[in-house]
Amino acid sequence: MGLKLRLIIMNFFQFYVWGSWLITLGNYWFGTKGWDSTEFGLVFLTLGIASMFMPTITGIIADKWMNAEKLYGILHIGGGVTVACFPFIETPMGFFWAMLIAMIFYMPTIALTNTIGYNALKKAGLDVIKDFPPIRVWGTVGFIAAMWVTNLTGNKASDMMFYFSSIAAIILGIYSFTLPKCPPEDTDNDNKSLAQRLGIDAFKLFANYKMALFFIFSMFLGASLQLTNMYGDVFLDEFKHMSEYADSFVVKYSTIIMSISQISETLFILTIPFFLKRFGIKNVMLMSMFAWVLRFALFGYGDPIGGLWMIILSMIIYGMAFDFFNISGSIFVETQVEPSMRASGQGLFMMMTNGFGTIIGALGSGIIIDKYFLFEDGSRNWPDIWIAFAGYSLVIAILFAILFKHKHDPKEVQNVSH
Secondary structure (H helix, E strand, C coil): CCHHHHHHHHHHHHHHHHHCCCCCHHHHHHHHHCCCHHHHHHHHHHHHHHHHHHHHHHHHHHHHCCCHHHHHHHHHHHHHHHHHCHHHCCCHHHHHHHHHHHHHHHHHHHHHHHHHHHHHHHHCCCCHHHHHHHHHHHHHHHHHHHHHHHHHCCCCCCCHHHHHHHHHHHHHHHHHCCCCCCCCCCCCHHHCCHHHHHCHHHHHHHHCHHHHHHHHHHHHHHHHHHHHHHHHHHHHHHHHHCCCCCCCHHHHCHHHHHHHHHHHHHHHHHHHHHHHHHHCHHHHHHHHHHHHHHHHHHHHHCCCCCCHHHHHHHHHHHHHHHHHHHHHHHHHHHHHCCHHHHHHHHHHHHHHHHHHHHHHHHHHHHHHHHHHCECCCCCECHHHHHHHHHHHHHHHHHHHHHHCCCCCCHHHHCCCCC
């Protein structure tokens, strides 16, 4: 089996494991279990908590003591076993603790996927910049495939989604031990302080006004991402409670409709070099922020029949909303931070978006929905929820446009490739 195919299989299953339940968890939580929004927010909080410390810890282990592919395999097997226990949990807090354990296993594997892939391609004498993106896109394909399987088998609100994920994770974990060896490099870690090894020294970047603003806005945009992950599919599914929409395509295949977002994501990645060179990093990040406003507003006014075009357009816009900030943001860090701080700077960027941003989005949205957007019968006021989220995103975009000062320099992005 060729090297690229082996890495494609790894990336496909890496995100198949997550896609089996991430978008549909709300249907299980609200529809099958009948639990509330505040507790749901706590469960999504686990993604942020795990992202705060686990990638750093596993990175140190892979750098100093254990082959990355073996560590990767152990984590996936542990995560798969944990997710297989989800159907047996009967309380929201029990689910919270189980999900936290599962995310402690899963979240660091995202970074390890890249580490293993980069290492294998370099050792094979291949061009990482040219050869890795076509391999990585199969991760998104895996995520989409998992969503389709969950929906088409009628399991978008059942225990089976967790078994789909668990089986894929254990298969991937076993397969990982056959991947190209990625031994510890143990470069100059002995000469680094503990703060440097943990990436804590990157916090001194907050002393720079522009970088501090960038990281703060990264955190708020990270919150927006979690809102769409948490509530998008359950919002579409709950149209079944309205008689005029109960038999609509959107209700029956809500997860497939949601997968348009991931398809859009793969396409917008290809446009980023053009937009960055033409409009500059700040304007591309602003486009992302206003795309979030449209994403949520279109949800607020859309419906499965007359407003179906709004729902579909919202899915397409997601690609711009997600890609334009995450990728242009990582490039901004690359161009603004000294070479010795680049890895730490990228780690801080991920911590602010996937860590603190997730925590704000998960906790805040659950509390706000329960307090302000429930009808007397306990159902959710989805139009007002999405308009509120759109208003939040609009405020963030306006403040960013006013406060964040960055002059476009075409030379910064002249070597950007997808």
